[in-house]
Amino acid sequence: MFAFLNKNDPAETTTPAIDPQRIPAHVAIIMDGNGRWAKARHLPRIAGHKEGMNTVKKVTIAASDLGVKVLTLYAFSTENWKRPTDEVNYLMQLPVSFFDTFVPDLVKNNVQVQVMGYTDKLPAKTQKAVNDAIADTKDCDGMILNFALNYGSRSEIVSGIQAIAAQVQAGELAVTDIDEATVDQALMTAPLAPYHDPDLLIRTSGEERISNFLLWQIAYSELVFTDVKWPDFTATTLKACIADYQSRDRRFGGL
Numbered sequence: 001m002f003a004f005l006n007k008n009d010p011a012e013t014t015t016p017a018i019d020p021q022r023i024p025a026h027v028a029i030i031m032d033g034n035g036r037w038a039k040a041r042h043l044p045r046i047a048g049h050k051e052g053m054n055t056v057k058k059v060t061i062a063a064s065d066l067g068v069k070v071l072t073l074y075a076f077s078t079e080n081w082k083r084p085t086d087e088v089n090y091l092m093q094l095p096v097s098f099f100d101t102f103v104p105d106l107v108k109n110n111v112q113v114q115v116m117g118y119t120d121k122l123p124a125k126t127q128k129a130v131n132d133a134i135a136d137t138k139d140c141d142g143m144i145l146n147f148a149l150n151y152g153s154r155s156e157i158v159s160g161i162q163a164i165a166a167q168v169q170a171g172e173l174a175v176t177d178i179d180e181a182t183v184d185q186a187l188m189t190a191p192l193a194p195y196h197d198p199d200l201l202i203r204t205s206g207e208e209r210i211s212n213f214l215l216w217q218i219a220y221s222e223l224v225f226t227d228v229k230w231p232d233f234t235a236t237t238l239k240a241c242i243a244d245y246q247s248r249d250r251r252f253g254g255l
């Protein structure tokens with residue numbers, strides 16, 4: 001169920017063979033290791049975040065070219081507000097920088113931007129950049145680039161339960177009619193249907209935790225952990241993760 005790709009793995013030093021007919025429709029990535037990447041180079045943490053944003057651009061195009069239908073990237077969690085103020089301020093301007101430089105490339109590659117999270121709590125400039133990019137790419141019908149921004153899975157689930165309870169209270173839904181599809185439709189990933197659940201979840205930098213990310217949605221996801229730090233993650237690393245995914249025998253709970 002779990003796999004750990006390390007930098008000594010031959011698969012990561014050569015371009016792995018992958019079956020273009022079995023590309024995971026939805027790939028989600030916990031982009032970890034940016035601070036450690038910077039520390040190893042005696043650079044400030046924000047240098048790791050800046051390089052990490054460049055990796056977002058490269059991996060977005062690589063995933064689109066491979067035929068991935070949805071790429072979900074965990075950019076900022078509800079817990080990240082606890083970081084030092086200067087780091088949070090820097091992180092909050094990254095979506096602005098990203099779109100200032102990358103929207104033409106997104107449109108050229110027919111990539112549609114979506115964002116999930118409590119975006120109303122973000123600084124006004126960040127919200128504007130996000131809303132402008134969503135508007136600028138709304139007619140793109142290729143890969144969906146879905147950023148999780150000020151997102152937390154447990155909060156998402158609580159918000160979904162509140163919405164379902166409100167429907168029952170309003171007489172719009174019977175308790176006995178609540179099923180898994182009801183929950184799917186109440187979560188922030190609903191707009192990604194029919195690809196709301198990740199087929200493959202990747203976490204970089206050697207950590208083997210889920211960290212409050214897509215807890216409901218990853219029920220049957222394949223999990224791949226690589227010790228490659230996000231700033232060092234490349235199209236070849238992505239292909240190695242997908243090759244590992246393709247080597248699995250997914251049973252969805254069956255025999």
Ligand SMILES: Cc1cc(N2CCCCCC2)n2ncc(-c3ccc(F)cc3)c2n1
Pocket residue numbers: 031034049050052053056074075076091092094095098099115130133147149230
């Ligand atoms: C907060 C944050 C941090 C952030 N990092 C770079 C990637 C590594 C993880 C942490 C730092 N990146 N990279 C891209 C975005 C982004 C988010 C939303 C959006 F609509 C467009 C771009 C981003 N946002």
